Amino acid sequence: MDFSFTEEQDMLRILARDFLAKECPKAKVREMAKDERGYDPQMWHSMAELGWMGLIFPEEYSGMRASFMDLVILMEEMGRNILPGPFFSTIALCALPLLEYGRSEQKTKFLPQIAKGEAIWTFALAESSGRYKASEVKLHALLEGTNYVLKGHKLFVTDAHVADYILVVGRNGEGKSPEKGITLFIVDAKGPNVKMEAIPTIGGDRQFKVSFDRAEVPKDNILGEIGNGWDIVDFILQRAAVLKCAEISGACQAVLDMTSSYAKERIQFDRPIGSFQAVQHKLADMLIDVEAVQYLLYQAAWGISVGSPSPWQISTAKAKANEAYQRICIEAIAAHGAIGYTMDHDIGLYYRRVKAAEFAAGDIDLHREMIAIGLGL
Amino acid sequence: MDFRLGEKELALKEEIRKFAEAELPPDLVRSTVIDGEFRDFEFEISMSKKLAQRGWLVMSWPEKYGGRGASLLEQTIYEMEIAYWGIPGAWMGISGIQWIGPCLMLFGTEEQREKYLPLIASGEKDGIWCTGYSEPNAGSDFANIRTRAVRDGDDYIINGQKVWTSAAHRARWCWLAARTASNAAKKHQGISIFIVDMKSPGVTVNPILNYYGRHHFNEVFFDNVRVPASNLVGEENKGWYYLMQSLAFERRSIAPTTYGILKWILEELASYAGQTEYEGQSLSQNPVVRAKLADLAIDLEVLKMFAFQLAWRISQGQIPVYESSRNKIMGDDLMKRGAITGAEILGIYSQIDPDSEWAKLNGAIQGAYLGFPGQAIAAGTAEIEKSIIAQFRLGLPKSY
Numbered sequence: 001m002d003f004s005f006t007e008e009q010d011m012l013r014i015l016a017r018d019f020l021a022k023e024c025p026k027a028k029v030r031e032m033a034k035d036e037r038g039y040d041p042q043m044w045h046s047m048a049e050l051g052w053m054g055l056i057f058p059e060e061y062s063g064m065r066a067s068f069m070d071l072v073i074l075m076e077e078m079g080r081n082i083l084p085g086p087f088f089s090t091i092a093l094c095a096l097p098l099l100e101y102g103r104s105e106q107k108t109k110f111l112p113q114i115a116k117g118e119a120i121w122t123f124a125l126a127e128s129s130g131r132y133k134a135s136e137v138k139l140h141a142l143l144e145g146t147n148y149v150l151k152g153h154k155l156f157v158t159d160a161h162v163a164d165y166i167l168v169v170g171r172n173g174e175g176k177s178p179e180k181g182i183t184l185f186i187v188d189a190k191g192p193n194v195k196m197e198a199i200p201t202i203g204g205d206r207q208f209k210v211s212f213d214r215a216e217v218p219k220d221n222i223l224g225e226i227g228n229g230w231d232i233v234d235f236i237l238q239r240a241a242v243l244k245c246a247e248i249s250g251a252c253q254a255v256l257d258m259t260s261s262y263a264k265e266r267i268q269f270d271r272p273i274g275s276f277q278a279v280q281h282k283l284a285d286m287l288i289d290v291e292a293v294q295y296l297l298y299q300a301a302w303g304i305s306v307g308s309p310s311p312w313q314i315s316t317a318k319a320k321a322n323e324a325y326q327r328i329c330i331e332a333i334a335a336h337g338a339i340g341y342t343m344d345h346d347i348g349l350y351y352r353r354v355k356a357a358e359f360a361a362g363d364i365d366l367h368r369e370m371i372a373i374g375l376g377l
Numbered sequence: 378m379d380f381r382l383g384e385k386e387l388a389l390k391e392e393i394r395k396f397a398e399a400e401l402p403p404d405l406v407r408s409t410v411i412d413g414e415f416r417d418f419e420f421e422i423s424m425s426k427k428l429a430q431r432g433w434l435v436m437s438w439p440e441k442y443g444g445r446g447a448s449l450l451e452q453t454i455y456e457m458e459i460a461y462w463g464i465p466g467a468w469m470g471i472s473g474i475q476w477i478g479p480c481l482m483l484f485g486t487e488e489q490r491e492k493y494l495p496l497i498a499s500g501e502k503d504g505i506w507c508t509g510y511s512e513p514n515a516g517s518d519f520a521n522i523r524t525r526a527v528r529d530g531d532d533y534i535i536n537g538q539k540v541w542t543s544a545a546h547r548a549r550w551c552w553l554a555a556r557t558a559s560n561a562a563k564k565h566q567g568i569s570i571f572i573v574d575m576k577s578p579g580v581t582v583n584p585i586l587n588y589y590g591r592h593h594f595n596e597v598f599f600d601n602v603r604v605p606a607s608n609l610v611g612e613e614n615k616g617w618y619y620l621m622q623s624l625a626f627e628r629r630s631i632a633p634t635t636y637g638i639l640k641w642i643l644e645e646l647a648s649y650a651g652q653t654e655y656e657g658q659s660l661s662q663n664p665v666v667r668a669k670l671a672d673l674a675i676d677l678e679v680l681k682m683f684a685f686q687l688a689w690r691i692s693q694g695q696i697p698v699y700e701s702s703r704n705k706i707m708g709d710d711l712m713k714r715g716a717i718t719g720a721e722i723l724g725i726y727s728q729i730d731p732d733s734e735w736a737k738l739n740g741a742i743q744g745a746y747l748g749f750p751g752q753a754i755a756a757g758t759a760e761i762e763k764s765i766i767a768q769f770r771l772g773l774p775k776s777y
Contacts, residue, residue: 002379275774280767295682372667
């Protein structure tokens, strides 16, 4: 057993932390929340130059051949800093399944574009119920000649407005179970008959309703096999759950650090409020939550890194992260007092992003249910 | 990072499973949390000897003291499995193995090590210890102890009173904290540690029953008890440092043990829910039951990782600063939640005496329910542990 990071991993973390501190201060986070695109193309380009987009791709696709654990470390730092933009949508939700399930010519075409920062992707799964269940996939795809024709809509599609491609989960038939007859389509996001409508959220991120009104997809633009797409959805949700945990883990650490510093500086009754046990014990509880998230994250990420992903480890990690992130933010605001409730203070930036993080790749109920199944219930 | 268990650890798990199946009666009452080690003393000590014969009892100690030099990771796995199977007799008075032995290895003389460690390792009654820390005026404010040790020629003479002394009625030896300097600048600076033979004249042990009527702890009086100066541990007046180390050892073992107990409880609750019909469906189909058990499972996974992380850190030669406190808080909180959730799932059956044949899950839920408030106080309350984290991990000002 080994709980340490390699020297290269420590370097990666420091590099990412320094870059983001310089390029993405909180003023930039605030600016991007109001920005039309929601991200800074200049910064996006620099990130690509650092090799972040292609971090875990093989060299043949312009990648750095790093491990999944390395990506986790990078994304912890992104979460710590609240990096705005489509990195999660592009890499966690789309590049990973492309790498795993894409045909050779698909990988050759798409992955180098992503690695170079030239293409943005996103993933469209949820429909009206907002649940990630196969039975909720209603958008249908009919084969007409050499094209599939998509009809239906998707909700809560992140960064769709800047995406070049959308990986769309559609139903091309009915099978014995709801999981059968589902296919993943690579759809040109700027193509005709693809319409977007912004769904305003409390987090300052970008989410959309995307409607497909007879959008045509060439037969070649299918990821994996026709009708067997749900396995890929499972793959995506598992990896994305862990990578979202990584962002949450970094965010939780940032909130704890911020609150701990404040407790040392803020004087009331002639002494720092951090000398009061009521405040100390709140912070101690936060620390335990932060470390709980970290170790469950590292356990789940390690499983994926060595090629034996464990649904149990993934679900315990995401369930814990969802719950802890919310609690840590709420306690942190309480510890700050009124200043924590203001627009000017950074703590609100984290709190407002709790819900978006929670519903990315599975809320606590979904993961609890996975765990209940794992318990044999 | 690497979270794999090695072949050694996997083999050990398997050996312990076989041992438990061969040695334990199937109806073994699972109320260890309230009873500590003393439910059926003769049976327990017979199990201690068997564990010793297997080389498990003090496995992480060096061979010359009766151990087999196992890693702390193996030790952690062993503690988890012992607790999971409910094997009694593993703690020899709940202090010799977990903290007195390890402290003697760090701070004792070679003569002390050679005398006391093999006794503990043997699993014999003469290897049972108790720990004399708390006093009527020294609970969380531990440095406030008044029991005094005064040098008299080659001896120290000890006078005073200890309380909540677990296992004093079974122990052959006491690991005693006493004041040796009354004029020290700070009250924690005048404390020393002594090894006291509980058969010495002037030692009186009175039982204190816990609220469930079980005899686990005691009050102990020391009336002019003579202790040879060679029984002083380490240096005079440096006892506080040894005490803090002993508490860190004690708090470390709580996470693996609690993990084992609760893992068994969780699995049994899942199987109980599957076998229990309510309103035409199995209880395991009930969404509330599913959510409650899943929530328990999530934090049990956290406890496991905390236990391994601490064992790993110590095995790297690092001195843990706050992790033992973190693990104790997590373990105690989870024991509480396990007991309460378990009782909710058993429903009206949760009130049955753990020894009754009516009891479900061999009385484990009632054992946990009655036991958790006591366990949560021993070795430091949650409030003390959180203050330790705040001060030593987060760098906040001292608050007491």
